[in-house]
Amino acid sequence: MKTIFEKKGLSGINLTDEKIDLSFIRSDLQRKSPIGLPNVGELEAMRHYKALSDMNFCIEKGFYPLGSCTMKYNPKVNELLASLDGFTNLHPMFDDDDCQGALELMYKLQEALKEITGMAAVSLQPAAGAHGELTGMMVIKKYFETKGDNRKKVLIPDSAHGTNPASAHLCGFDIVPVKSDEKGQICIEDLKSLLDSDVAAIMMTNPNTLGIFEEKVLEISELMHENGSLLYYDGANFNAIMGITNPKLMGFDVVHLNLHKTFSTPHGGGGPGAGPIAVTENLKEFLPSPVIDFDGKKYFRNYDIKHSIGNVKGFYGNFSVLVKAYAYILMMGKNLKEASENAVLNANYLKEKLKKAYLLPFDEPCMHEFVLSGEKQKHENGVSTLNIAKALMDENTHPPTVYFPLIVHEAIMIEPTESETKEVLDNFVDVMLKIADEAKTNPEKLLNAPHNTPVKRLDETLAARQPNLSYKDEER
Numbered sequence: 001m002k003t004i005f006e007k008k009g010l011s012g013i014n015l016t017d018e019k020i021d022l023s024f025i026r027s028d029l030q031r032k033s034p035i036g037l038p039n040v041g042e043l044e045a046m047r048h049y050k051a052l053s054d055m056n057f058c059i060e061k062g063f064y065p066l067g068s069c070t071m072k073y074n075p076k077v078n079e080l081l082a083s084l085d086g087f088t089n090l091h092p093m094f095d096d097d098d099c100q101g102a103l104e105l106m107y108k109l110q111e112a113l114k115e116i117t118g119m120a121a122v123s124l125q126p127a128a129g130a131h132g133e134l135t136g137m138m139v140i141k142k143y144f145e146t147k148g149d150n151r152k153k154v155l156i157p158d159s160a161h162g163t164n165p166a167s168a169h170l171c172g173f174d175i176v177p178v179k180s181d182e183k184g185q186i187c188i189e190d191l192k193s194l195l196d197s198d199v200a201a202i203m204m205t206n207p208n209t210l211g212i213f214e215e216k217v218l219e220i221s222e223l224m225h226e227n228g229s230l231l232y233y234d235g236a237n238f239n240a241i242m243g244i245t246n247p248k249l250m251g252f253d254v255v256h257l258n259l260h261k262t263f264s265t266p267h268g269g270g271g272p273g274a275g276p277i278a279v280t281e282n283l284k285e286f287l288p289s290p291v292i293d294f295d296g297k298k299y300f301r302n303y304d305i306k307h308s309i310g311n312v313k314g315f316y317g318n319f320s321v322l323v324k325a326y327a328y329i330l331m332m333g334k335n336l337k338e339a340s341e342n343a344v345l346n347a348n349y350l351k352e353k354l355k356k357a358y359l360l361p362f363d364e365p366c367m368h369e370f371v372l373s374g375e376k377q378k379h380e381n382g383v384s385t386l387n388i389a390k391a392l393m394d395e396n397t398h399p400p401t402v403y404f405p406l407i408v409h410e411a412i413m414i415e416p417t418e419s420e421t422k423e424v425l426d427n428f429v430d431v432m433l434k435i436a437d438e439a440k441t442n443p444e445k446l447l448n449a450p451h452n453t454p455v456k457r458l459d460e461t462l463a464a465r466q467p468n469l470s471y472k473d474e475e476r
């Protein structure tokens, strides 16, 4: 082990010192060949990572209208609060007496989420939306088991997010799809034909993934409850209804929220999230334990939950995300309602401007998002939705969600959020209209887009299976 680096010279720290005594490491555990660290100093290492980070697109760089993801502005003060020493140096096994502040924060967040959802009790444990769904479905399963009623089926509309059937299936339920009608809403007749004594629940998203409010939700909840079934609300995107309505008023029994969408945590790239669930009074005793309680004097972890499904996450959830969500809710207060109103206004503004150039399969007032189709461009000009998405990358704009929901061909799902100014929205309209125009006049350009990004067209299958994380140009 003479030199760790191939060349001598630039290393930031000297790991090549021959005076290092390796005799205390068993010889079979000693490195047989150089470690292969890049031969650069700290300054160059820093530049390398900065260059890599500059290649990434993020909300701080440009408009990010990624449908179903709510890429809103995440106030920087949240980061400051989440990084306070008292929070970051807290050990999760401290006694209740020694972490009253953290417990108080979690308790008050639970209370705020109860108010926002209309529900009776909250668990902050689940680490993401899909995890919340799984937890919620486990609660539903346990509820029926405790009654000695082993229902097997879960109804899921064909417009649903893919995590819904995945979560219900993981929980041991059989999935039964429900058709959408010509208005993009659940087809009541189809739903009625599927109801029997084996149906445990329906998982709904409202507004649904088309950005359309399910107008018959009260009729649906009545039908389900008459059938002895429960209603699960996918509240990953709560951005259309905060302070305006809530899942309880619509007749739901369980809901999950994505704190990392609606309640402002930077997300994407797999960072920590939080998917708390909220339930009605009669499901309270099935929640994961512990929940955070208050006896009038002291906050405490309550493990005394009669039929608890157990623990679904180490300790109490992703605590720093809870701090950010609580900070955001306190900062916004009653203005959460205004945030929803503006999110809906912004989406409708874009929808009306863009429907001139793109097909709008469901021409209805939308909620926080809407779904266009690239079918016109595909059939008339041979330019697919994928090409339109790639062309947007040349315009300092993150592409919308594409090819989802599955029931719209060539789907382009746009969610502007409340955070953007009219100037940003107008610029997006200009860019989208320019691309629609280019589809007619210069389709070649779009077929080869993007032209200005650090990487061009990727073989996406290969990229997923054999990711090449190297920075060297010649390897692209």
Ligand SMILES: *Cc1c(COP(=O)(O)O)cnc(C)c1O
Binding pocket: 068, 069, 128, 129, 130, 131, 161, 163, 205, 209, 234, 236, 237, 258, 273, 275
């Ligand atoms: C994002 C999303 C989910 C899943 O949330 P994750 O945190 O990614 O697990 C579920 N349903 C809908 C409608 C979503 O938009």
